[in-house]
Amino acid sequence: MSEGRGEAEEARDAEEEGLPEPFVRLLGDYERHLVSERDLTPHTVRAYLGDISSLLDHCGRLGIADVTGLDLRTLRSWLARLQTSGRSRTTIARRATAARVFTAWLHRTGRLPTDPGAALGSPKKHKTLPPVLRADEAEALIRAAADLADDDTPVGIRDVAMLELLYATGIRVGELVGLDLDDVDDERRVVRVFGKGRKERAVPYGTPAGRAVDRWLRSGRPTLRVEGSDAALFLGARGRRIDQRAVRELVHKRIAEVPGAPDIGPHGLRHTAATHLLEGGADLRSVQELLGHASLATTQLYTHVTTDRLRKAYQQAHPRA
Structure with a gap:
């Protein structure tokens, strides 16, 4: 996550260090497209702009002062330079994707006669198994937060409701706040959740989460509510809509209180919810819809997680493993 911020700073630095004026204007047009037409999150917009600023800076180093000079060879030399500078395969793959999105936009808007990014390949990402909680660890996480909420403080009641809802639904932290x-x-x-690209979906939750949210609405939120609270479901200590950083800090803090549990954040709870759904017999398509994944391939990662856990259990329990 911090990489996105660094690349946004890189974009600003590149402009200050002398990107040709046509490139500076082009970046502004592209930013407006990402915000108004694609409705991307501010973090994603910053990451895209950082990537494209790096590409345009590379063009300038090659003596290309106009976007019409951007071709496949330039794209490939940019990625090669990133590789020699030690960038990870994941970073290079993401930047290749950013370049393809950018050149497609250039071609679609008539700025390029052809789309060179259509022929641009990228290294395959290494698939890593995300850490997840066991069912007993997830229960211990909620129980630890609930014990702290027994004093009926509004913040404690809110924390339980947020943890219950994150684990019950598997929604993203941005969707929660x-x-x-x-x-x-x-x-x-x-x-009702609005996911990436403002795509709407309905996600069910269970009785424990329902009780926790109801308690928050009856006993917690009215205490924290201020004039500027508006319609936000979850409020911070000052009564405004809670931000993602506060939720991440909460999850990490409560996870640290569960013996032996991996250090995960809200996205780890999302992984955990998906894994437990599949282990409980949910079909892959249903889990894809619940999580709001555009591609089934993304959801299939969780089958690797469940298979890995099954293999470990087999090796520990079977006499001829």
């Missing part, structure tokens, strides 16, 4: 009061349907036990 973006929830409004009318996104919760207590009767049907679903939350």
Whole structure:
């Protein structure tokens, strides 16, 4: 996550160090496209702009002062320079994707006669198994937070509700903090979530999460509410919509109190929810829909997690493993 911020700073630095004026204007047009037409998150916009600023800076080093000089050889030499500078395969793959999105936009808007990025390959990412909690560890996480909320402080009640909802639904932390009061349907036990690209989906949650959210709405939120709270479901200590950093800090802090549990954040709870759903018999398509994945291939990563856990259990328990 911090890499996105560094690349945004790289983009600003490149401009200050003398990107040709046409490139500076082009970056501004591209930013408006990412924000208004693609409706990307600020973090994603910063990452894209950082990547493309690096590409345009590379063009300038090669003496290319106009975008019409951007071709496949230039794209490949840019990625090669990144590789020799020690960038990871994941970073290079992501930057190749950013370049393809950029050149497609250039071609679509008439700035390039052809799309050189269409022929640009990228290294395959190494698939890593995300750390997840066992079912007993997830229960211990919620229980530890609940014990601290027994004094009926609004912040403690809120923390339990957020942890319950994250684990029950597998929603992203950005989706959690973006929830409004009318996104919760207590009767049907679903939350309305706006995911990446503002795509809407309904995600069910269980009785424990329902009780925790109801308690927060009755006993916690009214205490923290201020004039500027608006319709935000979860509020910070000052009564405004809670931010993602506070939720991440909460999860890491509570995880540290669970003996033997891996250090995970909100995204780790998302991994955990998906893994437990599959281990419990949920089909892959349903989990894909719940998580809001555009591609089934992304959801299939969790089958590797469950297979890995099954293999470890087999090796520990079977006499001829």
